[in-house]
Amino acid sequence: MQTQFDFTVVDRIIDDHGAKQSATIAILQDIQEHYHYLPREIFTHLAKRLGMPSASIYSVATFYENFSLEPKGKYVIKCCDGTACHVRGSMPILNRLREELKLAEGKKTTEDLLFTLDTVHCLGACGLAPVIMINENVYPTMTPDAAAKLISDLREKENENA
Amino acid sequence: MLKSRQELIDIRKEYAKYLTAQQHKILVCAGTGCIASGSLKVYAEFKRLLEQKGLPCLVELKKENEENGISVKKTGCQGLCEMGPLVTIEPEGFLYMKVQVSDCEEIIEKTVLNGEHIARLAFQKGGIVRKKQSDIPYYQKQTRIMLEHCGHIDATSIKEYIAVGGYTAFEKALFEMGPDDIVKTISDSNLRGRGGGGFPTGRKWSQVARQKSPIKYIVCNGDEGDPGAFMDCSVMEGDPHRMLEGMMIAGRACGAHDGYIYVRAEYPMAVERLKNAIAQAEEMGLLGENILGSGFDFHMHINKGAGAFVCGEGSALTASIEGKRGFPRVKPPRTVEHGLFNEPTVLNNVETFANVPLIITNGADWYKTIGPENSPGTKAFALTGNIENTGLIEVPMGTTLEEVIYGVGGGMRGGSEFKAVQIGGPSGGCLTTEHLKIPLDFDSLKKVGAMIGSGGMVVMDSKTCMVEVARFFMSFTQNESCGKCVPCREGTKRMLEVLERIVAGKGQDGDIELLEDLADTISAAALCGLGKTAPSPVMSTIKYFRDEYEAHIYDKRCPAGACPRLKRIHIDPELCRGCSRCAKGCPVGAISGQIKSPFVIDEKKCIKCGACVSTCAFHAIKED
Numbered sequence: 138m139q140t141q142f143d144f145t146v147v148d149r150i151i152d153d154h155g156a157k158q159s160a161t162i163a164i165l166q167d168i169q170e171h172y173h174y175l176p177r178e179i180f181t182h183l184a185k186r187l188g189m190p191s192a193s194i195y196s197v198a199t200f201y202e203n204f205s206l207e208p209k210g211k212y213v214i215k216c217c218d219g220t221a222c223h224v225r226g227s228m229p230i231l232n233r234l235r236e237e238l239k240l241a242e243g244k245k246t247t248e249d250l251l252f253t254l255d256t257v258h259c260l261g262a263c264g265l266a267p268v269i270m271i272n273e274n275v276y277p278t279m280t281p282d283a284a285a286k287l288i289s290d291l292r293e294k295e296n297e298n299a
Numbered sequence: 300m301l302k303s304r305q306e307l308i309d310i311r312k313e314y315a316k317y318l319t320a321q322q323h324k325i326l327v328c329a330g331t332g333c334i335a336s337g338s339l340k341v342y343a344e345f346k347r348l349l350e351q352k353g354l355p356c357l358v359e360l361k362k363e364n365e366e367n368g369i370s371v372k373k374t375g376c377q378g379l380c381e382m383g384p385l386v387t388i389e390p391e392g393f394l395y396m397k398v399q400v401s402d403c404e405e406i407i408e409k410t411v412l413n414g415e416h417i418a419r420l421a422f423q424k425g426g427i428v429r430k431k432q433s434d435i436p437y438y439q440k441q442t443r444i445m446l447e448h449c450g451h452i453d454a455t456s457i458k459e460y461i462a463v464g465g466y467t468a469f470e471k472a473l474f475e476m477g478p479d480d481i482v483k484t485i486s487d488s489n490l491r492g493r494g495g496g497g498f499p500t501g502r503k504w505s506q507v508a509r510q511k512s513p514i515k516y517i518v519c520n521g522d523e524g525d526p527g528a529f530m531d532c533s534v535m536e537g538d539p540h541r542m543l544e545g546m547m548i549a550g551r552a553c554g555a556h557d558g559y560i561y562v563r564a565e566y567p568m569a570v571e572r573l574k575n576a577i578a579q580a581e582e583m584g585l586l587g588e589n590i591l592g593s594g595f596d597f598h599m600h601i602n603k604g605a606g607a608f609v610c611g612e613g614s615a616l617t618a619s620i621e622g623k624r625g626f627p628r629v630k631p632p633r634t635v636e637h638g639l640f641n642e643p644t645v646l647n648n649v650e651t652f653a654n655v656p657l658i659i660t661n662g663a664d665w666y667k668t669i670g671p672e673n674s675p676g677t678k679a680f681a682l683t684g685n686i687e688n689t690g691l692i693e694v695p696m697g698t699t700l701e702e703v704i705y706g707v708g709g710g711m712r713g714g715s716e717f718k719a720v721q722i723g724g725p726s727g728g729c730l731t732t733e734h735l736k737i738p739l740d741f742d743s744l745k746k747v748g749a750m751i752g753s754g755g756m757v758v759m760d761s762k763t764c765m766v767e768v769a770r771f772f773m774s775f776t777q778n779e780s781c782g783k784c785v786p787c788r789e790g791t792k793r794m795l796e797v798l799e800r801i802v803a804g805k806g807q808d809g810d811i812e813l814l815e816d817l818a819d820t821i822s823a824a825a826l827c828g829l830g831k832t833a834p835s836p837v838m839s840t841i842k843y844f845r846d847e848y849e850a851h852i853y854d855k856r857c858p859a860g861a862c863p864r865l866k867r868i869h870i871d872p873e874l875c876r877g878c879s880r881c882a883k884g885c886p887v888g889a890i891s892g893q894i895k896s897p898f899v900i901d902e903k904k905c906i907k908c909g910a911c912v913s914t915c916a917f918h919a920i921k922e923d
Contacts (some may be wrong), residue, residue, distance in 0.1 A: 157622075158621070158622045158623075159620065159621050159622040159640075160622060161622035161623075162602070162603075162605055162619065162622050163602070163603065165605075166564075166603060166605060193623075196624055197622065197623065197624055200607065200624040200625065200781075201604075201605030201606050201607050201625070202605070202606035202607060203564050203605040203606035204605060204606075215565075218526075219526030219527055220526040220527035220683070220684075220721060220724070220755065220757045220771070220772075221526070221527045221683035221684055221689075221757055223526075223771055224683075224684050224685065224757060224759060224763060224768075225684075225685075257565060257606075258524070258526045258608065258775055258779075259524070259525070259526040259527060259528070259529075259565070260331070260565050261331050261523070261528075261529035261532040261565065261566055262331050262332045262335050262380070262529070263380075263527055263528075263529055263681055263683040263689070263755075264332045264379075264380025264381045264383075264529075264681075264683060264689040264690045264691075265332050265335055265336065265380055265381060265383070266683060266689075268335065273567055274335075275331060275334070275335035276335065277332070277335040277336055277383075
């Protein structure tokens with residue numbers, strides 16, 4: 138854990154959007170994109186710069202599902218459980234992914250911070266249901282086996298790079 | 300930077316000339332669906348191959364293109380998402396499906412250079428090969444006007460949009476019509492909001508135009524949160540300029556100078572294409588100060604959602620743009636009076652704005668010739684589920700459900716039996732066989748307890764359990780309830796609990812009545828539209844499939860055989876060899892028996908996990 142948090146990145150993001158309340162969500166989104174989550178240190182800093190109570194910023198950060206106060210994995214897997222995917226069998230895929238990632242009940246991120254598994258409602262690729270999304274890429278017509286293979290491929294890639 | 304109307308007219312002529320001069324076009328679908336199937340790789344391969352062969356490859360619309368070139372374009376959604384990546388070759392008009400990188404060479408050699416058709420890549424059904432898009436029943440039965448450019452022009456190029464007549468409506472609105480004329484044309488056309496409610500757009504605009512405030516806003520709702528819907532996504536990705544044009548016309552009509560587009564975070568491609576489109580329009584001088592010397596200023600902003608379904612509700616959406624929690628508020632005052640930043644605001648959805656340029660160009664009378672009198676125009680639907688052709692469709696309002704499913708959709712997948720279609724997402728309801736002849740328009744659907752909603756249509760066959768579908772939607776709304784008002788926050792939770800126990804085989808006498816009672820309270824007392832309609836999927840399934848609820852509750856049986864907890868797992872004594880493998884694999888010790896004689900499953904202990912089924916080498920364990 139860093140003792141002294143470096144606010145250079147955060148300040149740059151605030152300057153990009155302008156220090157105003159209406160930019161709160163956009164600022165938080167960019168901070169999250171950089172750190173993969175919202176580090177707790179940023180809240181008092183943001184409060185000072187935007188001139189609003191940190192509670193208000195917390196209230197926004199905790200309201201929207203995309204924000205995370207916990208560190209997220211390098212690969213964020215979004216398993217679509219929209220209507221079309223649900224009807225064509227998204228649950229077996231989700232269960233298989235949980236199994237492959239060895240995620241205990243209630244856990245979303247693996248210990249090694251490599252994977253985070255989330256469900257989303259509809260990625261807008263219903264014609265290809267069921268789909269999953271890993272970071273920004275959508276993978277169509279998934280099966281539990283195909284999803285498991287994606288995970289093992291990513292793991293292999295990480296091991297090679299390591 | 301264009302400074303006058305004449306400059307825009309001149310440049311349009313020029314671009315149109317370049318576009319018609321393009322002899323051969325390779326149109327690669329770059330909608331979310333096809334990209335997921337690998338269309339960008341196909342696009343890159345076409346470019347690489349053309350360069351390698353020394354053929355003139357044109358990516359951008361410009362003067363040099365007047366010579367005989369081959370253009371490669373990334374287009375918006377071409378419709379048949381499941382058959383992606385889709386590639387259309389012009390001028391032949393051949394539509395190729397599931398195109399792989401390895402097919403590109405053959406397509407260039409045979410089709411592009413020699414005009415030959417490749418039957419292997421064409422749409423085939425029942426032994427009939429359909430060469431062109433216009434030969435395929437899926438397209439023949441549609442009326443694509445709002446989506447006319449989707450799949451035909453480069454979605455990332457303002458030049459192509461202008462070449463096919465883009466921004467003529469905006470031009471007309473700036474120089475030939477006064478604000479009142481625009482509002483009147485939209486009112487006369489009877490265009491109704493495509494976001495679900497069907498509120499007359501003209502009335503909304505005139506209410507905002509009337510407000511005295513000097514600051515007004517135009518907001519586009521691109522927070523298409525309904526699971527199973529992707530029409531707006533396809534418009535934003537495939538023809539972003541058309542939607543911008545609609546918003547700019549609205550700005551001119553109502554005296555607003557700022558437009559905000561709120562797009563959900565799950566649509567990164569739409570955000571990218573819109574940002575690109577706005578930058579292009581600014582560069583050309585179609586957005587900014589004193590547009591084309593008319594004295595009219597308009598600026599466009601994009602806001603990315605952060606994953607809250609409730610932000611599709613008007614007042615929650617504006618709160619979110621303001622950087623607050625996306626809570627809906629009590630109305631009145633309505634958004635037209637106190638909307639974004641407390642100023643009068645026009646809030647329409649993507650499809651509504653995309654219809655506006657058409658109406659301004661062709662007039663209200665033309666628009667009213669399409670579809671029924673009380674809901675004119677077309678409607679885009681996202682057709683998904685257990686149906687042969689899934690994808691994006693556009694049909695005139697008032698088309699019957701039967702035509703959509705059996706005509707455009709090509710019937711049920713694998714010839715299975717039609718059971719119901721869920722329409723309108725978590726706020727909608729289901730339509731069954733008795734509704735096949737019903738015209739799809741705002742008023743007819745309302746009468747039978749469903750709604751058009753934004754236009755997601757999920758087709759279900761006899762293997763889909765309707766109680767489970769109701770539970771699915773309730774779990775969705777419960778999860779997405781913003782928590783501000785008690786009826787929705789607590790009511791949906793209680794309804795979900797009841798539905799969960801019914802599908803788990805623990806339903807009790809009186810559960811159906813309890814659901815009805817809760818639904819009644821929620822729809823009467825919830826704060827916003829999403830809360831009020833949250834019980835609709837449950838109410839509509841109870842109305843049409845009450846027998847399925849009763850079978851779950853009283854007989855502990857799922858008629859569709861879909862609920863795992865209500866499955867009966869038993870061992871066929873004829874096939875069982877008594878090897879004991881299943882008994883060893885059972886996590887709860889529910890299987891017992893003597894070696895070499897048939898084993899049995901204790902129904903009381905069995906948790907229906909199905910682990911035993913796959914372990915049996917003799918296929919003696921059956922689920923029903």
